[in-house]
Amino acid sequence: MIPDFQSCMLPFLRKLEDGSVHSMTEIQNALIREFHLTETDIKEMLPSNRTTRFRSNVGWAKTHMQKAGLLETPQRAQYRITEAGLRLLQTRPEHINMKLLFNYPAYKEWIALSNRNSEPKRNSKQESECVIQTPDIIMEEEYKKLRNILAQDLLERILKKDPGFFEALVIKLLVAMGYGGSLNEAAGMVVGKSGDEGIDGIIKEDKLGLDNIYIQAKRWNNVVERPEVQKFVGALAGKGATKGIFITTSSFSRGAREFKPQNNIKIVLIDGNQLCEYMIDYNIGVFTANTFEVKRIDIDFFESEE
Template sequence: MSIFKWHEYMLPVLKALPQDQITVRRDLIELVAEATGITEEDRKEFISSGQPTYVSRISWATTYLHRAQCLDHPQRAHYAINDLGRKLQAQFTDEISQNDLTKFAQDHGIQDPSGVARKKLNDEERTVDKQEAELTPTEQMETGLVRLHAGISADLLERLRNNAPVLFELGLPASGGHIIKLLVSFLQVKQGDHDPAQTEQER
C-alpha cells in the first residue's frame, strides 16, 4: 500500500498548492493523491466512517497546516499557501513531522496546532503515544474505541465466570441484571447488528 501516514502528507499539500491561487479542497486532495502515487487499490481502503483513508489523512494534514497558519482559508473548503507556508516548505524539504510543525508554529508565536496539551508519559505510554501519533485524530478515536470495547469484553467475561453456572443457564438475575439478555445485547453490538435508531424508538 502506498498510503502515507497523515503527517507525511503535509509537505505534498504545500507543494501541490499553486502559488497565489485558491484551490478547492477536493481538487487539492486529488492533486496530492496523484503526486504521491495513490493507486486504485489504495482508493478502496476506508476508515470505519466510510471515508477513504487517503482522503482522511490528506484532509487532516491540510487541517493541521491551517491551524499552524501556514495555509489561508478564505472560505469553506478553499485553501491557499501563504508566506508562512512557503517558509515551512523551504525549511523542511524532505518531510514534515507533527513535532516539526508544532515547533515551527511555536517559534512564530502560534499555539500547538494539535490544540492538545502534551502530558508526561512513562516508557510504555510513550511507546503507545509514538505509535498513535502516526494516526489521524479520527483513527486515534477509532483505536480508543476498540480498546474500550476490549476492556468491556474482558470485564464482562470475568463477571460471568464469577456467577454460578445455573444462573447463567437459566438467565436469572445475577449481579443486578439478566445475563442472557446482557449477552445477546453485547453480541449484537459487537457484531454491528445493534441499531441505535431502533433502540431510541423502543425507549
C-alpha cells in the first residue's frame, strides 16, 4: 500500500538522522524498503498522469518538513537534517504529521499563506487539526466526486432499460475487457434468457478461445444473497465449468461475498457500482466530452541529480 505524504515524513527524516547529505534517490529507495512497496505501487500514477503517486507523496513530505525547518537543501536534490530536525527525532516521535508541524512558527505561517491563496474546502476535523490539502489531493478528490456522480447516473439509466439492453451491455463490456473475441462472436455465445431480467451465457476467456467463462447477470434492485450465488456455482458444476462471472445491478450481501466455492470453481462477483466503474474505465456508455491540461511544477525535473 502506498503511504500518504504524512506517513512518509518520519522515515524520510530518519534517513537524514546521521547528519550527512542524502539524495532524493537514496531517500526514495529507503522509503520503498520501509513500506515494502511493489513495482506496481512505485509505478502507480496520479490521475493527472504527470508523476507517480509515490514520488508526489515523498515530494510533499519533503516540502512540509522543509517549511517547518526540519531539513535543508544544501544543493539541488540533496537534503540534510537541521538542528530542529535532530531535536525532534531525539524525542522519539511515533509519527510526524501536519498537526505536529503546526507547532513550528515558520510552518504555521506557510500554512496560513497557503490557505489564503488556495482556499481549500475544509471539514470540522480539518479545521481543528489545521490541515491543508495539497493540490494533488484536491484534484484527486474532485476527480473521484465527478466519477462517482457519473457512475450513479449510469446505474440509474441501466435500471430504466429493458433486459435486452442489459444483455447487450454485458456482452459489450466483457468484449471491451478482452473476453469473447469479437462482439459478434460474443453475442453468438449467449445461450438464452432466464426470464428474470438477467442473462445466462458462455463467453470465451480470450480471443483464442482456450477456455470458457459462464455468465450470470441479474438486473436487480434487491441485494443478491448467498443462495443465489450457491445456485450459480451449482449451475457451473452442472456444466463442468470452473470459471464464472456473476454480475448484478444491485449489490451482494456479506454472506454472498464470503461464500467460497469448492472443486476448483472460481467466480467473480461484480455489483452495480463495480459494473459502472468498469464501464467508465472501458468507455462503455460514456465518452470524453472535453479535456484540459493542468500545469504544475515538475518535481522530478527539479529533484534530478544530474
